[in-house]
Amino acid sequence: MDRFDRHNKTQESRGTDAESSVPWARFSAWLECVCVVTFDLDLGQAIELIYPHDAKLTEKEKTSICYLSFPDSFSGCLGDTQFFFRLRHSVGRVSGVQFGQKDAYNMEAQLILQKEMAYFYGYVYFRQVKDVSVRRGYFQKSLVLVSRLPYVHLFQYLLQIIAPEYFEKSEPCLEAVCNEIDQWPPPMPSQTLNLPVMGVILQVRIPSKDDKPEASPIKQGQKEKHLSSSMILPTINELDLFKCFQSVLIHIQLLWELMLLGEPLVVMAPSPTVSSETVLALVSCISPLKYCCDFRPYFTIYDSEFKEYSTRRQSPPNVLLGVTNPFFIKTFQSWPHIMCLGELKVSRDLLKQVKVKKLAKLKTLDTKPGIYTEYKTFLHKDKALIKRLLKGVQRKKPSEVQSTILRWHLLELTQSFMVPLERYLASLMPLQISMTPWKTPPQIRPFSQDEFMASLEHAGPQTTSTRKGDWLGLYKQFFQSSNFDGWFRAKHREMSNKMDCLHLEAICDADLLTWTKDKSEVEIVDLILKLREKLARAHTHQLPVKWELLNKLENYIHSVISSLPEDLQTLLHKD
Template identity: 25%
Template structure:
């Protein structure tokens, strides 16, 4: 029987072009027991994907682990390289999206079916886009799949026509009509703007479904919620280890049984250090067939990356390759089953075997050894523990705040405190006044030439004189000062520093020129 989708025509070319400003295509994948993952349909038809990209989308759109207990839909994201030469950027305004990457947003559904070999029908609906708008696209997918089959031609055509009617993506606020409602949507001038999508006290205190449906969707807000993620942590203090690694643009592997948990965690981690852009390669979810994992020893691993994986043998391959190439071992955060009694401090015993490390391959060390700089805030950790348990006193200043908002606000403030010495240094130097008028290389590599206004020696002298609001480890002042200087020195040689400075100066230029749009 011929596929009914083949008879659908998405309309005039101008509608296809308008649709492409936001989305490349909808793709439905089916898991064939005999052949593996396969494409069931692509809409609009004749979207010019290469065979290699279609294959990559297929493999990344399914969980690698079969779990018969999964009865609810899973939502997750993946990112692949754009190897389709005819899939180009078409948006006339910033943000244009990425010409080199394709972002996948998925809803995976598993339904019991005794008529097939594995007794389960597994399908995934994907939105493929050049734009990294996961919060918006997951809203779209949930509305499309909540009450209908994935390949319903009427739903696909209706969704296409609505999205084709949207205005071109641009910085500012938008009202996007979609399937009987309007999605309030906002695009920040930069993806690294902090605290995007932070829920207001009014929304937190309201249980109204209408209030939630009217919530403003931010383009770059995280799809992960710390209230759901932290119970999977080995300890709350692990947040400070991860924060430090992210600030310094070091590699992190998120290891879990669920692609949803992986991608939500990666999203939440990138958000943790904003407004510092995490300048490494970022892959929310990867499988053994992913291009990244197939990298041979002759080509090497990326020097810095943040990835989510569920396959223990892939973890073993990456860690083994890092050791073989003499690259700093990536930090591994293993997310076990949810545990409401998450401890504040992890146990350091190398022999400890608990639910957070049981999935590691035999003989692999699950522990991470690295030098720490920032001191764990015990008061913060205790407050998070009480919020998770629901035992926080009503008189506490954070009693009316949810865990996710509290964690994001805390680390947003900590990042601002970390950056404050740089802002003070630039403001106090004569050269800083002319920095925004000085051409600088559009690169985030640590070996790029120094900006004319910045001297590490002068900055450290300013840091020593004025200090910082961040509390560093060490029993004596001299130890704390050494830890402080070591971390700031490491940050200044990392890609994150160049990415942050480029963002800062670029936005200042645009603001001065009045180029930051206000949207609709």
Template identity: 50%
Template sequence: MAEGAKEEEAQGLYAVLPWDKFSNWLHCVCVVTFDLEIGQTLELVYPTHIRLSEQEKTNICYLAFPDSNSGCMGDTQFHVRIRQSPGRQGLAPDLGVYNSKCPVHLKADPGYFHGYVYFRQIKDKTIPRGYFQKSVVLLSRLPFISLFHKVAHRMANEFFERGETSIEAACHDVDQWAPPLPGEQVSLPLLGEILQTQIPCKSSSLTSPGSPSKCVVQAPSPTVLPSVHDVNLYKSFCPVLSHVHLLWELVLTAEPIIVMAPSPTVCSEMVYSLVTMIVPLLYCADYRPFFTIHDSEFKEYTANAHAPPSVILGVTNPFFAKTLQNWPHIIRLGETQSLATPQKHKLKKASNLKMLDSKPGVYTYYKSFLQKDKNIIKKLIKGTQMKRPCEVQNALLRRHLLELTQSFMIPLERYMASLMPLQKNISPYKAAPIPKPFNPDDFIATLETSGPQLTSGIKGDWVGLYRKFFRSCNFSAWYNARYHEVSLKLQTLQLQALSDADLKVWVQGKKEVEVVDMVLQIKHKIEQSQSEELPLSGVTKEQLQKRLDDIIFTLPEDLRAVLKNC
């Protein structure tokens, strides 16, 4: 075989297969239509090789349409979250790389799909019911709300005008997109348009997403998205602005919350605003930006109204007002309101929630641990009176919530760091030590000298809030993640010490079985570092390989051959 042909064949072995790049961004695109006789039907799934379970199909069909009495004439966009069926394949390899470098709240979730819905309802006398009702739904692993709302808008409008071939064309465009890599600016072609944005990384600013620059794109001029994921917190919380600190506590401690709104657009934006108001802490309980009585988890979440699970549900159907009136925390939103006049709804006891005549507001039994920060509320109200841009209001509120969350988490991070053994106690010849256990009482004792009062002016029962937080899934997930990180750090330090050690001296006087055990341990750690489980530097890996060769050389020749091949 000629050299050139061999090279082409080798390149072919590593070629990206059709739809590999597509799956980094989208799982599939669905078109759902309403049929007068049989109800919602899945008209199209593209790419055609994608297989959805019957449960996933049913959930998509019902979630693709507004579930309310508001009519929703014209076009409506909203966001849903669907639990995937068991047994499905995990994330695409490129998404694994993305997850290792992105902010924790923007990770691709192998257990759920995010659905971006574009619904159109218009009068049509040619249809038996008199209305054209159809939705385009984009399924993705990524919570890129801003980006995929834009993509859904472009794709749906093209589909309604030109038909199925436009869906196919759009999907082939997406299949050309480079994988999402945190920190990178991307230019994404879509149906003759260029979407330009930046993929956030762990060190990205959380309060002021920057517009992409230094990225030269040929005509047409790109549409620049300042953020792939951001929603306007101020717009969502404006109707309940005076209760934003109470809502922060409810979300922080993963309390069950119902959001009742007149449209799926309003409730899905509010639910996503809630789960992201504790960033950079990850909200770890379940949440459904839009939830219907037909959802496959309906019974799971409503069976015990007196002891509901940790979940945030966004609903529009008035049926829920009766079914879930015993839930401990309910946010009732009215019709879309002007941002010029933040509402001052009083806090109401949850028992006061009646069926259909409830006024907008927050209904709860909860008593806040912390006092409100009246300064930020006054500043935002004054901003609306001065007609300050909504984007500026959003930045002010997001920064305040970020600083509040950081004030709460910094003492925990500091205490967690204190559980790590001293580096001088790490031996190259022994297994890496493990972190000391987390002791809530020991942590509470540190608050007097290093508590949140050092960085936050908010007063109140911080200790009580921490103790409640310790009982939540948000704490469990944070602690498990930090414990894993600290454990990896200790293993890395132990291996660095081992790479610097003189194993030729250590091996003297050791039994053969001890030497073999050390060889196998080092080989295993090197393999772990290759799969990025252990963050070892290239220098450390090279030194470990040298130490490995050193001690293998001390063994009998027949054993050497076995160990080199194992």
């Protein structure tokens, strides 16, 4: 069903026409810019090229991109390496793009796919090969796509097409690619898009917030499909979960709870690829709930937030960091949860699983793989799931199949936890019968933790999940987290918008002209001003109201004004 009414379509078409006259407007819907970062013997890591040339990056952002675009020296990455990072905007940055609830894309996109308001993503393709023509003996360069969109799979795949070609043909190749992207249709949820680049057409579908998980076209068992010159990507953002979690499968319940509660966690990985993919896999494991804490898939000591995060304090910030430099183990020893990942080891056809260890056993530099924490899970492990996945390893099942099992398990777990909250929140909405056109809409009842906890006895997770454990304790802890705060704010905003829509419908169903017959001019003018305010709010917040309804309200206002004396009519028409 098309959610945009005729009015919004008109506004959208006007915006598209306006965009066509702005240089790089279509390009900027996908990417902020493309950067080339190289190693200079005198300067160190330095930006060699930014395209388009007039891209607006602050000096601080450029410096951060330089440091984040190269693997740490401890990683020892030779050949081609792909990873990604997340960078906070500079304070005071001015953007020409609207964000937040008023942004048309964000209104329709799933929460986890919305544009970032305060962060950039950097998608990196790094090449390090021996080159005797270079003083240092190595060619070292990164091609970086900078975007506000969390389309990890799409942009990583795009880099695989353009980066090798760029390293061979340099700037003219990059200019041609950017011009092609500037012809792409804008990212629009629920639509399948064809995106041509370098002789290949990438076909992608952007999920919308109305998509149901079981109806999603994304199947983890699918890989990219070649159809002549077209390439069908099964997902724009999902990673291979099994590949990311294969050494910690027996602790998946522990990791899910740490993410749900937004606990501070450092992931120490052997490479920026493992670091960034593991961090994003952790963030996505509570999907469709949005992870509302800060997270950095790849973090270095040169990051401007390093001092903020490394300062010893009683309670570390609620942030998820992916690092590769062992120095961080010493720096973050006071943090409550540290996950150290080594190189994957296979023993007797089974992946060696890391152990949960006490923080006291954490050592600097020579720390062994493991999850160092004192945390005790509220819910019991799903032993049947772990057994099924490990048996899949023995039988050499494809990673995509294993990922499907794991993703569905985590989805069902998150939904079992969130459904009682969704159900309780729905009960706070006033009854539609209490909505009258002549009064201010009734208020949404306040959220009561005690009332919610009491409701769990007959409408708790046990209705959808067989998982045993301390669900009540988990909810109590969740209420203290940023994830609950972010979820509640978004839901309350949705409910408020729905109340506005229902009140508008009640007003339009009423006989306003009859109501005004025995009212004073002051009361009628007051009504007109309130109706105009309602109309403006519907347009400004792009409420999902039918165009016919808004048109009807505009006609009502015009009719009521026409019933007033001419001097008042003139005054109100001026307004």
